[in-house]
Structures are given as structure tokens and as C-alpha cells.
Amino acid sequence: MESLDPSVVDLSRLQFALTALYHFLFVPLTLGLSFMLVIMESIYVMTGRAIWRQVTRFWGKIFGINFVLGVATGLTMEFQFGTNWSYFSHYVGDIFGAPLAIEGLMAFFLEATFVGLMFFGWDRLSKVGHLFVTFLVALGTNLSALWILIANGWMQNPVGATFNPETMRMEVTDFWAVLFNPVAQAKFVHTVSAGYVIASVMVLGIACFYLLRGKWTAFARRSFVVAAAFGLASSLSVVVLGDESGYALTDNQKMKLAAIEAAWHTEQAPAGLTLIGIPDSVARTTNYSVHIPWALGLIATRSLDGEVTGMSELVLRAQERIASGQIAYRAVEALKANPQDAAARALFEAHKRDLGFGLLLKRYVADPATATPAQIEQAAWDTVPSVPLMFWSFRIMALIGFAMIALFATAFVLASLRKHMEARWFHRTALFAIPLPWLAAELGWIVAEMGRQPWAIEGVLPTFLATSTLTPAALWTTIIGFTLLYGGLAVIEVRLILATIKHGPVEEQDPQPEPGQLPATPMTA
Structure with a gap:
């Protein structure tokens, strides 16, 4: 457990952050579009109207382009655990590897098996059979996210496992506790709902683009209606489930919650919410803050007497736990020398x-048992993440979330009143809103992952001990390589999607005219 060159740790974190944030550009759109395809195709099966087949197939093309890029970038991320984070893989591989393996065996193969049938089985399967295949693709896509988030949730809240001094590794003691980890479940429903919002904004924005251009209006009208209804339900669920995710922090990640709210000290219950302000990490205070009385206490604890612990008090608790950890470390060293030492075992x-x-003391001293009180205090303050980053990332994310509710509520009202075809002001708004939920999703991951620092596994393994033995030159080489590769892939995807949008929802054989429409007739002399 020797610490490495700090630049190696920072570069390893940078590389993983870049690949993770890039990968998450594709994942939420895939999650959301998969079930939107199920909704659209279900309408086609129930009505038999060819226009809904056209709608489903067009959005299926966008799904397919995005799906390929998501799979490619996801595989790269999983390989990094072995190449850049080998000690992490050794230390917690027994627990962390199981959800990833299940994801690969069950969810990924479920997707891979049926995605081909979904794209090429339109004329080979019955309508109901093809709908079932589309549903299985959507199910596999979302199950894939479930297992990934179970693994990530365990990093945030490591339940159902314990350290074995004989193997010097963490080992599973209760797999069901890992599976039903409250943090993982809250992260899953919140993340999936965010993906549904992203897909809804994409569909809504492109539909509005066609309406602004006056092209494929029958297709755009139906896409607008599906996106408005699905997006409104999804955006409301993001806020509700986000509240549930925040409630999970109260019990499991108190420091992350305190950093998000810039709560430097424990307030008398119920604590007030800092709406805006300027956190000062040096002075450990928040300047020019605007408070909403009682709000944080009610949201975080759902009570009038529940306490939201401040960062200063949590640092004092960390000092106590570090002192206790010194004793545990000395006992482990004694057991390594003599596994039969009953006193050391106890x-x-x-x-x-x-x-x-x-x-945590290994950042400052080779043997934690020899650390000074000053080093213990310094290590305890390391448990505080970047407060300004957490504070503002969360608020921008939340602001975008409420803006999405307003956007989809307006779309739903316009569609209900049958005024969505001529509301050009809204069409422009929806088109320019397309990037916003992606920004919110990326900020959400920053809050989740930066809020856990300095831990690779919360309270178990510090990040600076989790890396592989690499050189800065090797890491810079891979970072530059990934940047060039992913930059090229991004250009390819954007061009493919733009080409698909420009081409429009045109089939080899155009659908039959709808009732009330006159078919086009050839001009005669």
C-alpha cells in the first residue's frame, strides 16, 4: 500500500474523468431512446398506421448510431480498471467485479443479441414479435445501467463487505446488501430518469426543427407529442428521485451533502438551505449567502428535528476515525507477521x-502508526471535497432540472391545446435547449464522483493508493491518444446524426396517406 507519485494519481484521475464524461454523452440518450422506441412502436402495433412505423424507424437510426459509440467507449472504461487502477482492482475486485461481470453476461449480451433483430427484422418478424424485440433491447440497455450503478453505488456506500487481513483484500459478506444498496438504487432511478429527459429533449428539439422548416410535419407532430408527455413525466421524476438520492446522502455520505450545501458548521435543526453564495475554502465560510430557513433540514432529514452535520464537525469525527484506523493498521501489520496473534486479531x-x-495518513507518512497529531488533522481535512465545485455544480444542475420541467410542461400544454404546430417561439426554445440536459447530467457525475474524494471507495480505500505503477509519460500518451480517438469518433457521430436529420424520416416506400389527405397524383399533359 505504498503511495505513488502525485502526478501519476492526478493524471490517472484525469484520464478516467475524461473517458467517463465522454462515455456519459452517449449512455443517457441510449437509455431514453430505447423506451421511447417501445412507446412509438406500441402505437404503431395498436393503430396499424404506417406513419408510426416511420417515426419508430427514424428514431431507431439515431439510437443505433448512439448505441455503437456508447458500447465502444464503455469497453475502454472497463479496461482502465486493470491498466490504470490495478491496486483498486486487486483490493476490491471480489465485490466490484461481480456487478460488472453480470452486466456483461446478462445485460450486454441481451442487448447485443436482439439489437440486430430490431434493426433488420422489420420485414421478417410480426408486428408484435418486433415490438417484443425492441422491448428486450430497451430492457437490456437499462439493466446494463443498473449493474454499472450497483458497482458505482458500492464505491459510494461500501456495504456487504469486509477486509480480510489474511488475503489483504476486501471480500463479500452479503451480496444481497450490495445488490440492494440504498445509494445504488437511488442513483439508478435518478440516472435513468435523467437519460429519459435527455432523449425527450433530443426528440422534441429535432421535431421542432422540422416544424420550423415546414418539413415532414406529420412525423414531427407525432414525435412532439410523445416527447412532451414522456419528457414531462421524466423531468418530474428526476426532481422527485433526486430528492430521494439526496436523502440517501444524509445517512451514507454526510460530507458530500455538507459540501454540496457549503454547510461549514452544524446548524440547529432544521437547518436552512443556502440558495446562492460564494464558498471560501480558505476562510471556511460562505460569503454573500442567501438562505431559505428550514429547507435543508426538511429536504435532507424529512423532519423538523433531524440534524445536518457540518463539515467542521465531520472533520473532527474523521480525526477520531483516523486515530482508530492507526490501531487497525498496527493490528494488520501484527497479523501479517503472526496470523495466530489472538490479541492483534481482537x-x-x-x-x-x-x-x-x-x-489516509499514507499521503504524509510511510507508516500511519507514526503519524503526528498535525498530520492526523491534515488528513482529516483531506476528507472535505472541493466545496466551490460541489456547490455550484449542484445548483446549475438543479436549475437546469427545473428548466426542463418548465419546457416539457409548456410542450404538453401546447400539444393538449393543439397549438404546438404554430408556436414558433417554442420551437426555437426547444431547439436551443437540446444541450442543457447533457450539461446537467455531466455536472451530476461531477457531483457524485468529486464529492466522494479523497476516496476511491468511500471510507475504505483512498484514491491515491488505488492506482497502477505507471509513469507520467505513459499516462500523457494515453490521454492524448484517447483525446484524438474520441475527438474523431465525436465528429463521426455528429456528422452521422446530422446527415440522418437532414435526410429526414424517409423510407424506401413512403407510408400510405393518412385519412383526410389526398395522395400525390402525377401531372398529366
Whole structure:
């Protein structure tokens, strides 16, 4: 457990952050479009109207382009655990590897098996059979996200596992606790709902683009209606499920919650919410803050007497846990020398919960048992993440979330009143709103991952101990390589999607005219 060159740790984090944020450009659109395709094709099966087949096939093309890029970038991320984070993989591989393996065996193969049938089975399967295939693709896509988020949720809240001093690794003690981890479940429903919003904004924006151009209006009208209804339900669920995710932080990640709210000190319950302000990490205060009384206490604890602990108090608790972790570390060293040492075993069992906190001292001293009180205090303050980054990332994300509710509520009202065809002001608004939910999703991941720092596994393994033995030159080479490769792939995807949009929802055989429409007739002399 020797610490590495700080530049290696920082570069490893940078590389993983770049690939993760890039990968997450594709994942949410895939999640949302998959079930929107199920809705659109269900309408086609129920009505038999060819226009709905045209709608489904067009958005299926966008789904397919995005799906390929999502799979390619996701595989790269999984390989990084072995190349850049080998000690992480060794230390927690027994727990972390299981959800990833299940994701690959069950969800990924479910997607891969049926995605071909979805694209090429239109004329080979019955309507109901093809709809079932589309549903299985959507199910596989969302199950894939579930297992990934179970793994990530365990990093945030490592339940159902314990450290074994004989193997020097974390091992599973209760797989069901890992599976039903409250943090993982909250992250899954919140992340999936965010994906549904992203897909809805994409569909709505492109439909509005066609309406502005006066092209394929029958297609655009139907896409608008589906996106408005699906998007409104999804945007409302994002806020509700986001509240549930925040409530999970109250019990499991108190420091992250305190950093998000710039709560430097514990307030008398119920605590007020800092709406805006300028956090100062040096002075450990928030300047020019605007408070909403009682709001944070009610949201975070759902009570009038629940306490939201401030960062200063959490640092004091961290100091206590670091001191306890020193004892656990000494016991582990004794057990390594003599596995039969009963006194060391008893000491370890009493303090093993805090072993990870003891490892924080390895940033400052080779042997945590020899750390000074000043080093313990310094390590305890390391448990505070970047407060300004957390504070503003969360608020921008939340602001965009409420803006999405307003956008889809307006779209739903316009569609209900049958005024969505001529509301050109709204068409422009929806078109320019397309990037916003992606920005919110990326900020959400920044909040989730930066809020966990300095931990690779919350309270178990510090990030600076989790990396592989690499050189800065090797990392810079791969970072530049990934940047060039992913930049090229991004250009290809954008061009393919723009070409698909420009081509429009044109089939080899155009659908039959709708009732009330006159078919085109050839001109005669």
C-alpha cells in the first residue's frame, strides 16, 4: 500500500474523468431512446398506421448510431480498471467485479443479441414479435445501467463487505446488501430518469426543427407529442428521485451533502438551505449567502428535528476515525507477521471499520502508526471535497432540472391545446435547449464522483493508493491518444446524426396517406 507519485494519481484521475464524461454523452440518450422506441412502436402495433412505423424507424437510426459509440467507449472504461487502477482492482475486485461481470453476461449480451433483430427484422418478424424485440433491447440497455450503478453505488456506500487481513483484500459478506444498496438504487432511478429527459429533449428539439422548416410535419407532430408527455413525466421524476438520492446522502455520505450545501458548521435543526453564495475554502465560510430557513433540514432529514452535520464537525469525527484506523493498521501489520496473534486479531476486529481512514495518513507518512497529531488533522481535512465545485455544480444542475420541467410542461400544454404546430417561439426554445440536459447530467457525475474524494471507495480505500505503477509519460500518451480517438469518433457521430436529420424520416416506400389527405397524383399533359 505504498503511495505513488502525485502526478501519476492526478493524471490517472484525469484520464478516467475524461473517458467517463465522454462515455456519459452517449449512455443517457441510449437509455431514453430505447423506451421511447417501445412507446412509438406500441402505437404503431395498436393503430396499424404506417406513419408510426416511420417515426419508430427514424428514431431507431439515431439510437443505433448512439448505441455503437456508447458500447465502444464503455469497453475502454472497463479496461482502465486493470491498466490504470490495478491496486483498486486487486483490493476490491471480489465485490466490484461481480456487478460488472453480470452486466456483461446478462445485460450486454441481451442487448447485443436482439439489437440486430430490431434493426433488420422489420420485414421478417410480426408486428408484435418486433415490438417484443425492441422491448428486450430497451430492457437490456437499462439493466446494463443498473449493474454499472450497483458497482458505482458500492464505491459510494461500501456495504456487504469486509477486509480480510489474511488475503489483504476486501471480500463479500452479503451480496444481497450490495445488490440492494440504498445509494445504488437511488442513483439508478435518478440516472435513468435523467437519460429519459435527455432523449425527450433530443426528440422534441429535432421535431421542432422540422416544424420550423415546414418539413415532414406529420412525423414531427407525432414525435412532439410523445416527447412532451414522456419528457414531462421524466423531468418530474428526476426532481422527485433526486430528492430521494439526496436523502440517501444524509445517512451514507454526510460530507458530500455538507459540501454540496457549503454547510461549514452544524446548524440547529432544521437547518436552512443556502440558495446562492460564494464558498471560501480558505476562510471556511460562505460569503454573500442567501438562505431559505428550514429547507435543508426538511429536504435532507424529512423532519423538523433531524440534524445536518457540518463539515467542521465531520472533520473532527474523521480525526477520531483516523486515530482508530492507526490501531487497525498496527493490528494488520501484527497479523501479517503472526496470523495466530489472538490479541492483534481482537484489536483488528474492534477497529477494522476505520482501517481506510488510517490509510489516509499514507499521503504524509510511510507508516500511519507514526503519524503526528498535525498530520492526523491534515488528513482529516483531506476528507472535505472541493466545496466551490460541489456547490455550484449542484445548483446549475438543479436549475437546469427545473428548466426542463418548465419546457416539457409548456410542450404538453401546447400539444393538449393543439397549438404546438404554430408556436414558433417554442420551437426555437426547444431547439436551443437540446444541450442543457447533457450539461446537467455531466455536472451530476461531477457531483457524485468529486464529492466522494479523497476516496476511491468511500471510507475504505483512498484514491491515491488505488492506482497502477505507471509513469507520467505513459499516462500523457494515453490521454492524448484517447483525446484524438474520441475527438474523431465525436465528429463521426455528429456528422452521422446530422446527415440522418437532414435526410429526414424517409423510407424506401413512403407510408400510405393518412385519412383526410389526398395522395400525390402525377401531372398529366
